[in-house]
Amino acid sequence: xxxxxxxxxxxxxxxxxxxxxxxxxxxxxxxxxxxxxxxxxxxxxxxxxxxxxxxxxxxxxxxxxxxxxxxxxxxxxxxxxxxxxxxxxxxxxxxxxxxxxxxxxxxxxxxxxxxxxxxxxxxxxxxxxxxxxxxxxxxxxxxxxxxxxxxxxxxxxxxxxxxxxxxxxxxxxxxxxxxxxxxxxxxxxxxxxxxxxxxxxxxxxxxxxxxxxxxxxxxxxxxxx
Numbered sequence: 001x002x003x004x005x006x007x008x009x010x011x012x013x014x015x016x017x018x019x020x021x022x023x024x025x026x027x028x029x030x031x032x033x034x035x036x037x038x039x040x041x042x043x044x045x046x047x048x049x050x051x052x053x054x055x056x057x058x059x060x061x062x063x064x065x066x067x068x069x070x071x072x073x074x075x076x077x078x079x080x081x082x083x084x085x086x087x088x089x090x091x092x093x094x095x096x097x098x099x100x101x102x103x104x105x106x107x108x109x110x111x112x113x114x115x116x117x118x119x120x121x122x123x124x125x126x127x128x129x130x131x132x133x134x135x136x137x138x139x140x141x142x143x144x145x146x147x148x149x150x151x152x153x154x155x156x157x158x159x160x161x162x163x164x165x166x167x168x169x170x171x172x173x174x175x176x177x178x179x180x181x182x183x184x185x186x187x188x189x190x191x192x193x194x195x196x197x198x199x200x201x202x203x204x205x206x207x208x209x210x211x212x213x214x215x216x217x218x219x220x221x222x223x224x225x
Contacts, residue, residue: 002030007037025054029064036067041075062092069101078109 002010014031017024032047045068052064069084085102088095 002034002037005037007034010034011038023054025051025060028054029060032064032067036071039074041071044071058091062088062095062098065091066095066098066101069098069105073101073105073108076108076112078105078112081105082109 001007001013011031011034014027014034017027018031021027028047028051032044032051035047036044048064048068048071052061052068055061055064065084065088069081069088072078072081072084082102082105085098085105088098089102092098
């Protein structure tokens with residue numbers, strides 16, 4: 001059934017064989033292969049690990065580790081694949097297929113590490129750029145707020161200065177000077193002085209008129225009795 005690519009049916013047959021004889025390493029190994037062919041990699045690795053511990057011969061161990069490495073390669077777990085192939089080579093150093101698979105796994109591991117490194121660098125660059133953009137945005141917003149606050153402060157200051165300047169720039173003498181009288185408006189004292197002057201002029205005029213009249217009048221001479 002395995003040779004006919006009926007891997008599910010082969011799996012069932014191997015499990016029945018192990019039910020009859022649990023200590024049958026060849027059946028355990030082939031069960032791992034049947035599971036591996038069905039792409040159930042995690043189960044296959046567990047089965048190979050179990051088989052490797054039960055095998056006595058190095059050649060059998062080498063085959064278990066080799067297939068274990070193949071399973072890790074399919075799962076793209078290249079570091080584990082490298083280790084599995086190395087263990088296979090320790091048990092069978094003359095296996096060229098394992099040597100080739102080991103070199104391939106090491107190459108894929110290096111490529112994966114470089115890719116992960118590039119992805120990390122790109123992520124770090126993106127994070128740095130985002131942080132820088134965020135920092136610049138915060139700085140720009142802060143400068144804008146400071147500018148607006150300064151503008152509002154200066155606006156209030158100008159308003160205050162304008163109000164203050166109206167008092168400050170007012171002539172000092174003008175503050176202390178009494179209000180000037182309107183034209184033709186005399187104070188009571190000036191009115192009194194003017195009336196006195198008019199009266200004096202009128203008296204003078206009256207005296208002149210009286211003197212003039214007296215001059216043209218005949219003077220009566222009183223007789224002496």
